[in-house]
Amino acid sequence: MPAPATQSTAIAIVGGGPVGLVLALLLDRHGIKSTVFNTEPNARWHPKGNTHNARTMEHYRRLGISEPIRRLGLPADHPTDTVYFTRFNGWELARIEMPSAAEKLAARDASAKTDQLLEPVHRANQMYVEKFLLEHAATRPNITLRFGWSATSFKQDYDGVSLRGERAGGEAESWRAAYLVGCDGGQSFVRRTLGIRYEGPGGLEQPFFGTYMLASYVRTKALYRDYKVRRAWQYWVVNPELRVALTALNGEDEFLVLTRRAEDAPPPSAKDDALVGGMVKRAAGADIPVELLAHSPWNGGAALVAQRYGEDRVLMAGDAVHLFSPTGGFGMNTGIDDAANLAWKLAAMIQGWGGPDLIASYDRERRPVGKRNTEAARALAMNVGDVKTPREMEEESPAGTEARRQASDFLATFGEEFGSIGVQLGARYDGSSLIVSDGSPPPEDFAHYDPSGVPGGRAPQLWLDAGRGFGSSLFDRFGVGFTLLRLGRAPPDSASLAAAAQSRGIPLQVLDIADTEARALYGRDLALIRPDQHVAWRGDRAPPDADGLWARLVGF
Numbered sequence: 001m002p003a004p005a006t007q008s009t010a011i012a013i014v015g016g017g018p019v020g021l022v023l024a025l026l027l028d029r030h031g032i033k034s035t036v037f038n039t040e041p042n043a044r045w046h047p048k049g050n051t052h053n054a055r056t057m058e059h060y061r062r063l064g065i066s067e068p069i070r071r072l073g074l075p076a077d078h079p080t081d082t083v084y085f086t087r088f089n090g091w092e093l094a095r096i097e098m099p100s101a102a103e104k105l106a107a108r109d110a111s112a113k114t115d116q117l118l119e120p121v122h123r124a125n126q127m128y129v130e131k132f133l134l135e136h137a138a139t140r141p142n143i144t145l146r147f148g149w150s151a152t153s154f155k156q157d158y159d160g161v162s163l164r165g166e167r168a169g170g171e172a173e174s175w176r177a178a179y180l181v182g183c184d185g186g187q188s189f190v191r192r193t194l195g196i197r198y199e200g201p202g203g204l205e206q207p208f209f210g211t212y213m214l215a216s217y218v219r220t221k222a223l224y225r226d227y228k229v230r231r232a233w234q235y236w237v238v239n240p241e242l243r244v245a246l247t248a249l250n251g252e253d254e255f256l257v258l259t260r261r262a263e264d265a266p267p268p269s270a271k272d273d274a275l276v277g278g279m280v281k282r283a284a285g286a287d288i289p290v291e292l293l294a295h296s297p298w299n300g301g302a303a304l305v306a307q308r309y310g311e312d313r314v315l316m317a318g319d320a321v322h323l324f325s326p327t328g329g330f331g332m333n334t335g336i337d338d339a340a341n342l343a344w345k346l347a348a349m350i351q352g353w354g355g356p357d358l359i360a361s362y363d364r365e366r367r368p369v370g371k372r373n374t375e376a377a378r379a380l381a382m383n384v385g386d387v388k389t390p391r392e393m394e395e396e397s398p399a400g401t402e403a404r405r406q407a408s409d410f411l412a413t414f415g416e417e418f419g420s421i422g423v424q425l426g427a428r429y430d431g432s433s434l435i436v437s438d439g440s441p442p443p444e445d446f447a448h449y450d451p452s453g454v455p456g457g458r459a460p461q462l463w464l465d466a467g468r469g470f471g472s473s474l475f476d477r478f479g480v481g482f483t484l485l486r487l488g489r490a491p492p493d494s495a496s497l498a499a500a501a502q503s504r505g506i507p508l509q510v511l512d513i514a515d516t517e518a519r520a521l522y523g524r525d526l527a528l529i530r531p532d533q534h535v536a537w538r539g540d541r542a543p544p545d546a547d548g549l550w551a552r553l554v555g556f
Contacts (some may be wrong), residue, residue, distance in 0.1 A: 004173065007033040011143065012177035012352050014151045015184030016043070018126060019318030021133040022433040023181060025063050026146045026343035027030050028142040029480060030531075035175065036137070041148035044295050047217050047256035048126040049332045050233075050247050055458070056336045057119030058475065066119055066134060070209060072132060073124025076102040078251040080123050081232035084411045086394050088227045089285035090406055093238065095230075100535050113463040114517055116425065116451050118473050122231050125249050125256070126332060141474035148172070151189060154180055155312045155402040177348055178315045180328040183335070188320035194311055197325065198304035202372065215296045216257040216276045218499045222288035223251070237283035238407065240389045244283045252442065254293075282317075307364040309338075322370040324377045331533070334373045338366050339426060344481075344531035348554060353505045357433055358542035358555025365429040368535035373433040376423050377389075387411060406419060425449040429534060434553055438535040440523075454521035457534045460521040464513070474513065475533065480552075481507025488519040491548050492541045494526055506554060528553065 011027055014018045016038030052069065060066040074080070077100050084093040099107065104120040112118065137143045149165040152172075157164075161180040165173045182190025223229055223246075235246040246254040260277055273292040276337045280290045306321040318335030342362050348354030387410050392399040398515070426449045429435050430442050435456045441456045451460035460473040470476055477483075484497055491512065501508040519525070524538040536553050543549050 003130065006162075006174040007035075008176045008355045009033055010173055010178050010469060011035075011346055012151075012154075012161065012180045012184045013035065014163075014180065014190050015188075015318070015320070016040075016099060016134065016145070017183060017185065017318065018130050018332055019135055019339055020181075020347075021130070021137050022059065022136055022336050023317065023339035023343055024143045024226075025065075025133070025140065025185060025341060027061075027347060028065060028137075028140045029349035030192060030344065030351075031142065032347045035144040035146060035177070037149050037151045037163075038145075038147045039150045043130040045127050045131070045308075046296050047215065047247070047249055047281055049257070050123055050125050050249075051278050051333065052122045052124060052129065053330075053333045054117055054119055054121050054421065054428075055424050056333045057122055059336055059340050059472070061475070062533075064470075065074040065132075066234070067336065069124065069129055069132060070122055074101065074248060074251045076100060077090050078248070079231050081230075081231065082234040082414070083230070083232045084236045084238055084407075085283075086404070087222065087237055087283060087285035088229055088235075090394060092409045093404055094414075096230070096412070096414060098233070107228050107466045111468075114451070114460075114521060116449065116461050116464070118461045118475060120411040121424070125247075138383030142439045146173075151184075154190075154193065154314070156180070156311075161313050178313070181322045181342065181346075182310075182314070182316040183318045183339075185319045186318065186323050190314065190316055191306060194308075194314060196307050196311075196316075197468075198306055200371075201302070201378065210535075213298050214259050214272060214276065215298055216259065216272070217293040217295075218255050218257050218276065218279065219253050219293060220255070220288060221253045221288075222284065222290075223255075226286075226288065227284070232505070238387055238389055238411075239394055240391045241278060242282055242390075244279050246280070246283070274309045281329060303378040305367060305374055309367055310359075313450070315342060315359070315362060316407075322374055323369075324374050330373045330420070332378045333424070334370060337369070340532045341366055347531075351505070353507075353554060355551065355556030360433055361434050361555060365434075369427045373423055376420070392475050394414070399499060416461050420425050422448045425458055430459045432456065432556065433532075434530075434536065436552060438524075438538060451521055453524060453527060453535055453538055455537055455541075457535060459527070459529045459535050462513075462515065462518050464515070474518065477511055478529055478533065479507060479509025479511075479531075479533050481509070484510045485518075485522065485527040485529060486512045487522055487525055488516065488529065489514050492523050494542050496542045496546040497549075498524075500550050503547070504550055504554070506550060 010032050011034040013034055013036045018038045020036055024036050027034045029117035057066055060069050079100050080098040082096045088495050096523050137377040149167050152164050154161055154163045160178045233248055237244045245258040248476045273296045277290040281287055302323040304323040309321050310316050311474045324331035345358045387407055393403040440454045443450050463472055465472050525540045527538040528536045530536045
């Protein structure tokens with residue numbers, strides 16, 4: 001019997017989690033076909049990350065899916081506070097108040113026209129969003145889904161990558177792709193096959209975020225029913241006996257519980273049911289009913305970044321190239337931003353307008369961001385373990401009152417973990433071969449975000465009318481490819497830039513924005529915005545060599 005014919009796809013994506021699916025959706029937006037291979041037959045139904053930050057929500061907006069994603073997770077009126085208790089029937093030590101989803105959108109609707117929170121952070125567990133992304137990807141014409149198929153081998157050559165996929169039961173397929181992208185997690189088959197290692201500290205030993213952790217999916221109605229606990233997004237119990245974190249999933253009775261595990265603990269079992277159920281009861285201070293739905297072991301405190309983000313025609317993104325402590329919610333979001341950087345470069349190569357240095361720029365631009373973000377998350381994780389819990393903390397005594405006051409003062413400083421706007425919006429690609437500096441110094445403080453038109457950073461956002469719906473933001477007017485902004489009331493002639501782009505086949509949208517505040521935000525009369533919404537070049541007149549500028553911006 002002859003072997004089945006080799007099937008073809010432009011981009012093979014190994015790993016169908018949120019990073020792989022968003023990469024496929026971004027490629028689809030560029031009109032590029034991809035095939036997603038995922039070992040599990042469905043999206044994994046276990047709680048993981050809970051934060052879709054402002055930059056990730058902007059990427060969802062570009063894909064037209066930010067609004068349905070905002071309907072997932074906590075109810076719109078559910079507060080997103082983080083609260084610290086001695087126990088649920090004990091003292092509330094500190095509450096970091098944060099608005100509900102509805103309040104965030106109301107604040108956006110009343111914001112100034114230059115406000116940068118186009119899409120405020122959204123709290124919805126990754127399992128809900130992953131399921132939605134999979135269902136949405138199944139409707140897109142350029143995406144082929146191979147869920148239930150494992151990538152078992154691949155080999156690249158000068159022209160592309162050959163891939164073998166296998167399904168449980170022995171069925172096999174051969175595929176040929178121009179590029180392969182591994183979005184297959186911390187144990188990445190793609191990374192291991194390439195022989196690429198992680199670098200950086202792999203764990204953290206402290207009272208809470210140790211190397212060996214357990215994430216448990218639990219159900220209990222008692223927290224809200226019996227204790228009348230004021231609703232929040234995340235609850236921490238901190239006392240001399242234990243430290244436990246509970247994250248609200250549906251706003252009613254389902255929670256993600258994070259606990260420490262012994263180094264030599266066996267795979268999750270019924271013993272973990274007893275362990276985690278007992279810890280939740282001790283956190284409550286009472287024998288409350290707890291239903292254990294599932295467990296997943298993981299390593300806490302990691303700040304690992306791969307030595308390289310790929311080789312030639314095989315690239316990687318997400319956890320395959322960086323592993324985070326979950327503090328700050330940076331992990332998945334950094335991976336989504338990887339996908340945004342990579343998608344347009346792959347599209348350019350497939351469509352024929354990308355140069356030989358374009359794919360190599362992915363590593364040079366994204367690895368520094370991966371290092372910055374993993375280090376920021378690890379620093380926040382270290383803070384969580386530093387709170388002092390003396391034995392008198394739960395006493396009804398002057399010593400107990402003083403111990404709780406000191407803990408409250410310390411915990412009240414944790415607001416940056418839940419804001420971190422500089423990490424969310426502040427990624428910059430200064431020094432990249434694809435960015436043309438105009439000599440202006442880039443913003444120096446990455447802990448905060450100040451909108452800047454200096455090439456290398458996220459393009460500043462501007463509301464163009466009184467509405468706040470789709471079409472009201474400057475970002476909504478950007479093209480799928482590059483966008484040339486002509487700013488102010490009398491922008492200079494830019495026909496040479498448009499003509500040079502057309503001659504190279506580079507997709508370009510020219511956008512005239514007469515608004516003086518837009519001109520002030522960008523600081524020049526002309527600005528070229530990349531497909532990933534980063535400023536590539538700016539000037540007060542078109543350059544003498546427009547073709548030479550384009551050659552640099554697309555990797556020639």
